[in-house]
Amino acid sequence: MTVTTEVSAREAEVLALVGQHLSNAEIAAKLFISVRTVESHVSALLRKLDVTDRRALAGFSQAPSRNPLPTPLTSFVGRVPERAALAELLAAHRQVTAVGPGGVGKTRLALAVAAEIGAGYPDGVWFVDLVPVTGPGPCVVAAAVAAAMGIGEQLGRAMTESVVDALADRSVLLVLDNCEQVRDGVAPFLEKLLSSCPRVAVLATSRARLMVPFERVYPVPPLSLEGGGESDAVALFLDRAAAASWPPNHALRDPIAAFCARLDGMALAIELAAARWSALGLDGLTAGLADPLRMLEGGSRTDERHRSVRAALDWSHALLDPQDQALLRRLSVFVSPFTLDAAAEVAGATADGLARLAEQSLLVVTPSPAGTEFRMLQTIRQYATDQLTATGELDQARARHLAWCACQADRLAGLGPEWRVRFDAVADDLRAAQGWSEDYRLTRRLAELTFARKLASESQIRFEQAARLAPDPAEAAEMFRQAAAVAGCRIRGDDTYRYLLAAAEISPDPAAAARDLATAATTTHRFWGKFDQLPTRQETVALVERAGELAGDDPAARAAVALAEAGVLSDAFGAAQGPADNAVPETVARAERAVELAHRLGDPLAESAALDALIGAQCWAGDTFGTAATARKRIILLAALPDTPAATHELLDALGMAAETALGAGDLPGARRAGRQLADHPLMSEVGHRGSCWLVVTEALAGDTDAVLRHGERFLESWQRAGRPAKSALAPAAAAVAMVHGLRGDEEQRQRWLGVLETMGVTPECTYGFGAVFDAIRLLDQDRAAEAAERLVPEPDEVWKWVTWIWLHWYVALRAEAAVLAGHPQAAARIAAAREIVTGNPVATALVDRADALLAGDDERVRATAAALRAAGCDYQAARSQRLSGSPARGGSSRTG
Template identity: 60%
Template sequence: MLELLGSHLSNAEIAAKLFISVRTVESHVSSMLRKLGVPDRRALALRAAVDRPRQEPVPLPAPLTSFVGRARERVELSEMITTHRQVTAIGPGGVGKTRLALTVAAEVAGQYADGVWFADLIPVTDSGMIATAVAGALGLGEQPGRDLTESVLAALADRQALLVVDNCEHVVDGMARFLERLLAACPRVSVLATSQARLMVPFERVYQVPPLSLAGESDAVALFMERAAAAGGPLDPPQHDQITAICARLDGMALAIELAAARYPTLGLDGITSALSHPLRMLTGGSRADQRHRSVRAVLDWSHALLEPADQELLHLVSIFVAPFTASAAAEVAGSEMGVVADGLARLAEQSLLAVTASPKGTSYRALETIRQYGTERLSEAGELAGARARHLRWCLTQAVGLAADRPDWRARFDAVADDLRAALMWAAGEPEQRADACRLARHLAELTFTRHLVGEAQQRYEQASALADDPAAAASMLRRAAAVAGCRMRGDDMYRLYRAAARLAGGTAAAADLATAAIATYRFDTQFEQVPEPAEVVALITEARELAGDDPSARAMVALAEAGRALTEAFGSPGGTARETVALVESAVALARHAGDPLGESAALDTLTVAQSWAGDTFASAATARRRITLLSSVPDSPAKTHELIDALAASMESSLGAGDLPNARRWARQLADHPLLAEVGHRATAWLLVADALAGDAGDVLAASTRFLDAWRRAGSPARAGLGPPAAAVAMIHGLRDDHAARGEWSAILRRLDTSPWQTHGYGAVFDAILLLHRGQAEEAMERMAPEPGEARIPWIWLHWYAALRCEAAVLAGLPDARDRLAGTRAVVAGNPLAEAIVERAESFLGQDQKRLLATADVFEAAGCRYQVARTMVLAGGEQAERGAAALADLGLAPMAPAPMTSER
């Protein structure tokens, strides 16, 4: 009877329990009050609580698998439980709320004298059964005439315990009422609840359970690897990146990762990656105690069933969005009022079915990928998918048109909607009735991605727009833009293919210009081709273009340029051939393009004129023509074709400035190329000439830094063997040689041999860089052997002619050749007008004549050009105290000491 009093039963309840009369119970209560010396029934109940044996809590469910990671979350949740009496861990189904709550409860159990009690509400079908589930966890049975809630409150009234209540989302309202009574009646009890939605009580503290981390030593990867190993063997560490990608596609959701890992023995990582295009089909598992966790679909079915019909429909509709979206965007796609949609989104977020991000620019929502797949499946089942996608397409077109406006934040706005634009285009491109809108969206997306410097995608989108266009002229226009983007990417084969395809669509004089432009690309950008077309094929294109051109000024100008370029190419290849006779031909093409009002065609013609002038020996006219291109293009409206011409003009200006001895401008143009955002995907080409210019200046630190970018980009591109990449490799090899880093020089020399075995490497840039290093080491005789051919004997590229002649002259002086003085006069004639080459020759002559003052004066020329290495070398050659200063300057540049200056026969 005393035990029943301690359970706060009434006299009638005790009588029924013990099968005695109420009068007998009253008699026994009076007797116990007298014998125990307590004043009232309440005191008797407290005495009973002290004397009765303590109930032991039901053990927490034993985990069948190890708990992985979540160190930060465990600490945060533990601290929150310690501070607050009621904490709700919320998150979407499958995120790992239960495992986290159980792990944390086990860790803090020692802080509660009466331990931790666990109640699972999954079996509860209505709010009235909550107390039944909790009573079962406490080991309490039903008592006639007594509410189970009261029994739970009585049992926990004097306990210091933590009650873990799992899966509350389907009985939120009833749970809120139960907790309010529990925490008021049991002051030493704390509650940790898990739910997909907040319980919405004033004393609640919410802990948002995040997905598993994907960064660094990620918990997501660790979980996948452990579960995959348990299923079929360990994974090798090199597969880490692939596993990370899989976990990212699963949004770090613990259940989805576990189910995917379980498929590893049968699918492998590649199979899992492919199967994730239909995640709900793939993410299933074997028998589990909790039916919901047998598949991701089952979890979503459970969450979906908790929603009101209107909210279910809204969830289906917003699953169309693949990126975070706003309430206004959702309202457009849903075709509903903004206020109604905003309220619905809030409810979906409260159920952890949408993630919410608030910022000063507004609030956005996002559905996890599995929820998106689930929602679109539901739309499809209801026959509403096509209509929703059509509204989404119209919204995307509106966004794309709006993004074309010149606003400072357009890039951020584009990034926010880009994935939706791509998804809408992917769907619309396959729907015949949406073809016109798909073409418009592809064109807008091409323009936007090009401006956003996503040049690979821009080319793809222009080609896609062409394929979707009904008008052949419009389709041809899109292909020309695609060809220009391919030019920016330095993809010569694509340029050639796309211009020829444009010609087939365009016909007439437009086709003539396209065919001529394709032919022009084969010689203007020959180093950018994987396979340069055969000469006969190019000649056939020019012939066809000539026949189609008629009297159209632009077409005639391009045909004339193609013919001039072909003539120039043939002059290069013929023994003793000269380009002088082609200069007039190219100048005629320039005039035709100017007359036609075609600045881009004129720029292309000026580029060819640059080459013709340089090959004809007029280096300085070539440099002036290259600069003229940049001035011309500065007034041309932005377009892929203009950008392509400008990038090429920068490269041509850099090369011609280098050949003319204008190193400051050469480095300026080279830096603009290296920093051009459109060249990000061809970083090895973008940095190529900057490496050359910086190496000639002797800035070893800059060269070493840029060489890393060059090498990484080159390897990412598949390590292509291109002659145009030879000069930067030779430049880096020289710098390592000047540093006495023999191993690194050997590595770069090996790269150079892979890149270029042409005469340019033998008698052009290769000879120049080798000569600089040999002279630095005091090996003048070897330098003369390396540059054995006279400048007029070898077909030395114009860029390197002056450098070659000047260094060869200096080598002859330092080697003590008897005809060194005679060589000086001849070399001066060759390099006249080139300040750097003239300074090298002047220094050599001063050294030969032992005129230190005159020799040191050349250092001012090198200093003005930013050629720090040659400044230091000049001081070393001057000897005496100047040599010490020169040695210190070389050390500051990070270079090894230079060999002492030799004695000459005239000293």
């Protein structure tokens, strides 16, 4: 409407009374003027205000003065996508309800959006807080709107009609805040308003949708956690913490992100926590999450509902019917998303009941093709649990939840391949039920399930817990044995040893105790590299002797004792070295007896362990091909076994042994297969440096530089993450990567890896094995044959402990080539000695043939070795044969470039 002329004071008085719907006679009486004069003023007003009738004039008289939005006392942080989405909805729909739980940030978001789009409403944006409104019906809501906008009540008409008349042709945006408590009044008011006032739009905030015809619902999400330390949730925490004291250090962003995630990104909770930053620090705040409702209070808010998270939830709780309050309490036992069926079984829920809680934003609903899931935000769940405790229903509710969890755990075994998805869905509930109930059956099942899910660390803990909860000593001993096997999978030798001793101590069966003691002693020999603190030889010998006393005639116990004797009692130098020279035949004999006894049992695990002892004995006897064959036999023996902790532990060891022995026999494809299978095993993710060690070595010897560098960096990262353990068993991988960098001419990286090698605590003796081999390959590649010959100067029988394992064939073959290229007078003798040792090894045989051809100056024979080496999977040495052909027999160039 356009005002063409200024309205006089008397005309303004008449206009106000027209707005009260008084007749001309009533206006004349009030102003003490004639009716004709009133008629004249009315005619003038119609002309000046450019309206056509008295009704429009009355509406104009009630045109409200623009009322500014409330000014927030703190800055608005983030929410860029949410603001855009809400503004877009308002541009397309006349009534949008921003819905969410208390404290999620609905009001601040609505105010921010209203301020951004307010210019699009010529007659203003109006904020109406409905918190103070009490009483049913649309009139109380209309009265609140009228009060906020300065609209007067018309005599003889309801306030709803007065507001509708005043806004009939106005372009305004109403922001109706906190509609949940007067939903029954808001809905009919909005239906009347929006149907009669085509240029009015409404942005409502509510914990539940309003259920009106025009409504479009916008679920307000928690603050974004995407981006970790750069997320909206972290930005809000930092902003409010800085306002309260000083800003947190930038290095704390990621820990703060994790903290905010535990608050589900709830804006109010984050603000209240940040306000206590200066008093508690991040560690104190995190500790306070054990009782979040107590910690998240004390906000300096004028609105009592937002002084604490508990107060905000009290408000929502009070709006529920008693039956829905009871359902909310009972559902609090779930810690993971749950289905309708689960809620019905545990809490007696119905679809209607869940829908009502969801409508009040007390449940988050997630539809999916597999079915709808419901969950509570953490603070709401804690609140409901407190209510459950206060009503004395906690034990009963938990008992129902425990029964449901036990049933779910039992069902998982029969689900087939999809069991993992189902386990992940209920795992947190299983853990929670186990935590408060300490139920043995559920604890044992959880231990088994977590192991099958490749959560080895948790599985070990669960088996140990099950041992403490077991109903009898025999069952407890079995749980300790399972824990020992899982610890073995995790390369935790000390834990394996401790659990086996615990099993022996409580086992009521002497034969079973004998097996445990013997196995504990054997562990110190077989897996000495997995220990942080290796037991003394005196201690382990005593275990074997005690096991022998308890074994009696039990076949399994006798087989276990025989295995222990084959390892521990034959070891004259201790677990890390091997038998004395004159003890080798006795060691082999004891190992063969252990294999025979285990085979009679028909127990593949016992036989595999005995075969491992035989591999060790064959190794010290210098039987390279025998060790490889025995290692392959272990793999075949274990292949069809179920995925139990004990079987998995044995398989992981067997794969490592297969890779090592295959390398020693020149079977590079076989070493690569076993190495990859070990590196890719899910249980190796925790100790990736252990899993990938032999794959790195294999690729280095084969000459796949890219694979070495790729696997090497992963190896290094895992080793560093594990605390940089000084384990010489890891050293071959570090030496292999150092060699490859040397071949590439990258001395800086080579020195870096030599530093890693030094940290691993490699002894000088070990350098006659892999150290000598890798150094010789590098030196020969760099045409430093004399230095290579010097590096390999010790005779094999002088350092046999360190070269008869997987390195003997590589050592003697490279020693022969270095002697030829360095012009050593014993070159021919070394070739002959090497040929006798390496016969049957495709790689080492080709290397010795090449050395012989170089000595003879026969280029054609040198080139011929390239095909043999390539067929054996040793591409680096194949390429080297091509480069060496045509070179002088002594000092010829073979640089890789």
